[in-house]
Each structure stands twice: as C-alpha cells, then as structure tokens.
Amino acid sequence: MGDILWLMRKTLRTTFRKKGNILLYLVTPLVGIFIALLANGDQGSELTLGVVNHDNKQISMETISFLKGLDNIRVKEIQEEDVKEHVISGKVDSVITFEQGYSESVLTGEPDSLDLTSIKGESVTGFVKSYLYQYIDNLTALSKAAEGELDTFSSLYHDYKQTDFQLNTTALEDSSTSKSMTLSALGFLIMIMMISAANLSEIILAEKANRTYFRLLSTPISARKYIFSNVLVNMMVMLVQVVITLAFLSYVFHIDLNISLWKALLVMAIFSLISVGVSLVIVAFSNSRGAANALTNLIIMPTVMLSGCFWPVEVMPESVQKISEFLPQRWTLDTLTKLQEGSSFGSLYLNILILFAFAAAFFLIAIYKFSRNNSTKSFI
C-alpha cells in the first residue's frame, strides 16, 4: 500500500502544481451552480411591497396593517416620488398607492382610489391582489351593513377583528425551483467529472509517451498497482468535486437539495466509479493522448446532452429519450430525481444496481483491453 500512496502523492503533486488544473478540477464544478442560478433566476418566496398612503385615514391604515400581517410579504412605506426608482431598481416588487378618498370609497360600498404598480407582472401582483381584494370585499360588506356610518363600521370592524375562530394557514413550499437547480448543478457536475476522469486517466498515456511508465514498471511497482493508484487519485479528485459542489449548493447558496446530503453524495460517488470506468476504456482504446482527447469529446459531450444533464430529458423526442435509457448519466439523474420525489434508497435498488452494473462493465472492458497487450510499445 505504501508504494501506491507514493505513486498517488506524485500524481497529485504534479497535477495540482499546475494552477490551471486547480481551476479545472476544483473550481469548474461550481460553474454549474452559477448556470443553475442564472437559468432559474432569483425566485425567493418573500415579496417586498411598497405602500404610498395619500389617504391616511382609519380604513387605509387598517388595510396597511392587514398587509403587514400577511405571511411572505414585507411592507415598506415609501413616498410618491420614490415609487419609480424603487420599482425599477427592484427594491420593491410592487407598490400599492392609497389615493385620497380610499376610506370614503370603501365606506360607501364602492371601493376605489387604489393603484397597484409593478413591472414583474401577474406573478407578483396576482398574489397581492387575491388577498387584498378579499379583504376589501369584507370591508365593503361591513360598510354596507353599517350603512356608511363610520362609528357603526368601526364597531363592526372591531368585532370582526375579535372573532373567536382562528384560521391557521400553512404555506406550502414551492420546491420545484430548488429541485431543478440541484439537478442542473449536478448535471453540469456529471460532465465535469467525466472530463476530469478522462484527463486524469490520460496521465497513463502521457507517462507511456515520455517512457516514465516503462521505467516505473522496471521498479517493484506492477502495472496493476500503477493503474490502481491512478484510479484512486481519480476517485479522490471526483469525490472532492462532489463534496465541493454539494457544500456550495447547500451551505453557500442555501439551495435545498430536497435529498439528504449523504444520499446525494452516495449516488454521485457511484457515478464517479462509472466515470473512472469510462475514462479507462477511453485510455485502453487510445494509442496517444490526442486520440484519447478525440474519443473523450466524441463520447462525453453527446451522452451528457442526450441524458438530460443540461435540460430535462422530457423536452427531447421520445426516440431520444429511449436512447438515453442506455446511458449511465440518465440513470444517475433519474436516481437523484426519484430521491427528490421522496423515494427511499431501498426502493431504488434497481437504479443503484444498474449504476453499479455500468461501472462493472466499463472496468471489465478496460481490464480486458489492457490485458490483451504483449508489447512494451503499447499498454500493459
């Protein structure tokens, strides 16, 4: 084991001595998170509502205090002249302006003098309107019952507020965005992991080209140990990539994975085995680093796209979806999606078995190809 660690140390040292590799292996996986953030936008659940009150009477005050009491809405009182700037700069999502006469209009049973300003459209105003209109309808009903008398209205409104029934509301969290962001980030990570694995396995080809590989084999190191050390370095780098990506998603960007961290880590760890397997197959079938690069591009990019790493597989034609079922990346994303939907690990044993089968198949093909060699001019 000592000599394997010695080999690993050398590979890690020579790999990470180059700053470009630090960027490629440790920073690039985070790009997926930024892409996911850009694609899904800032879809936070709290709205900021600006309020301009020209009315300044009891009913407008009560309406504002009702708005302040709503969940997921933050009310900010602003001046008329600041409306435009606040809306355009995004400091507020929408502005409600209570014009003079609003209270009277409610009291007379014909609510009016209320303006709603927003540039974000129905997705923001719809939510506010649905609450506000219902509240104003209630006020109008009370004013009709009070026949426009302010004192009677105040008394009725007071009773209305003191009603002894209580309605508990529970807001359902919209997890679709965070799920989609997690899958986007992990889809990108899958691509980076495959490229990283191919690059790290290509070290074998580079060392063959500069003849150090054959020198290594003249030492007590066997070809098996050498390849094993490369696989371990590869796995180590990929696990670090997974941990960095998941940690940034969860703890820096506070994106809910909708799966426990260890489950996501486990699925991606199985995928890292597949990546190493694929990379070894590429190396086993290549005579040079150039050939391996060409093969990497030929295999990785199309399969990553077909398997839905960049966009949901459902948007692709049915025939393409069927092809994607033969790709390990598809099964990895499928396992993650099912876990997000609440499936237990146990119920996904078939998915897990399929992932392991992919890894085993790739390793066996690579081992077979490596073992066919009988020349020092080619592989082991």
Place this chain on the structure above:
Amino acid sequence: MNILEIQDLTKKFDDFIAVDDMSLAIAEGEIFGFLGSNGAGKSTTINMITGLLRKNKGSIMILGKETSKDSEFVKRHIGLIPQEIAIYEDLTAYENVKFFAGLYGLRGGELHDRTVEALEFVGLTEKQKSYPKTFSGGMKRRLNIACAIAHQPKLIIMDEPTVGIDPQSRKYILQSVHKLNEMGCTIIYTSHYMEEVEEICSRIAIIDHGKIIAEGTKEQLKSLITDSKLIFIEVKSQEAIDVDTIYKIQGVTDVKVDENTVQIHTELGVNNLNQIIDYFIRNQLEIRSLDEKEPNLETVFLTLTGRNLRDS
C-alpha cells in the same frame, strides 16, 4: 558468482522470433557489453530481464532468483537506465530522483541521503532544484542515470546511455560507469558506439537475429577472426563487378557488395592486394577509396553479422 543467468530464453511476437533460445551468464562485478543491430533482440532481452515483457520459454535468474517468480525481490536489485530519457519534466531533479528511489521502499532520512548522493554522483547537485526542461541533453541523460542508481542496485542495465549527447557528457558518463563498477555494481551496457564498448566492457556478447553469435573478452572476440582481414574498396559503379572472379583470387574467403562498396575477406598473411587492385583496373572499375582493416571489434561484428553496426 553469477549475478545473471539466462537459460534457453525465447520470445515470440506472433510468428516473429525476437529472442531465440538464448543462454548467457554474467558474473558479479563485470561490465558486460551487449552488441547488436536494431531488431537483433537486444532490447527484447533487456525488457525480459527487467520484467517489462513476459518470456515464452526459458529462465532468467538474478541473484539466484527466477525473475518471473520473485519479481519484486529481483527488481529491487536492478537499476534500469533506459535508452529514452524517462524523467518527469514537472518534477525538479531532486524530486525526480527521490520519487524513483521511493518506489524501492526508501523513506525519510535514508531516502534524502541516497537522493543527494545520486545527484552528487552525476554532478547535478547544484541543479537539484531546477526542472529538467532547463537542462541540456547531457544533463538530462545524467539525471536519467541518477534516477536508476539512488537505490544502490547490484545490477545496472544501461541501454544506449550516450545517445545524442556532447563529448564532455559522454566522457562523464563513461567515467561514471567505471566508478559504479568500482563501487561493486555489475553493469550491462548496450551501445551503438563500438569504441565505447571496446573501452569499458570486460566481456561482450554479439547478438544477431535473437541469438548470441559470439561472446567473450575483446581479445577472445578478435581472436575469432585473427586469421582474416577485411578490405573495403569503394568504386564509382558496382554494375560490372563479377564476384565470382574476385573469389578466384588467392586468399579471398568472402566477397560482399553493398551499394558501391565491396567488402573482401581475405586470409591474413596472404599478399594479394596487388591482384585485387589489378582486377578492378583491368575491368575499368574506377576505385575511389581503399581501406584495409586489421581485426578490431567493428571488423569482428562485421565479419560475424555481415553488417555494419551503425548502419543497421
């Protein structure tokens, strides 16, 4: 005691026999020269000795152990200096030597000391923190050697260690071979440079078509052809040469025509040079140069293999 014993060694690549039933013994403390043209089976033999290639038949014993059975033990006592420079460009000279020495199980202070010693031996102490990309060809060759000797092997295999370097570095390397030998290392040395082999090797094997066709000290090899000498005659055109007529000249034992050069093997002590020249003049074959060679390693090689080592 023999450090290396090869018995009936055979290696085939499909139908091609690269090494054919080879047997050889090298005693401890020898500097053993391996002479052979490209494709003669030299590198294949070395690759089997160092465990890079599996043999089809025969046995290779190093320090009394069969290489295929006690591979790890055997490899710990071998240092291979490959023909191609096999070092890491992204490690410093010190890191290169330390890394390769570490593969033999050396660690800690011992590893550091051996690394420093090896660098000092090849004269690269001052360059130990530099990367090989800043080195000249000769310095890279020396680093190539340092990487193979830091673990203090008993058997050092040098495969063409002086290819493509300046005379000063070549001299340095040849001196190093002697020094290593004085320190107790047995050395197997292959080279295209006949004079190097002649200068440093205590025993030499000539390998051709996978077989050892001659083996012994320089003197023993030369004695194989002491009864003949070689005459090289370069002519303007070889078209009119009649080999059979030259054969009829007294003392001539063999005639070969290679492009415009005629190689004539003739018995030592027979004065037939005038008759040979007379043949060329009579047949209006314009002689451009004439060279008469007394037995040396090169003529031995030529006589035995029919080829010039450097041209092959």
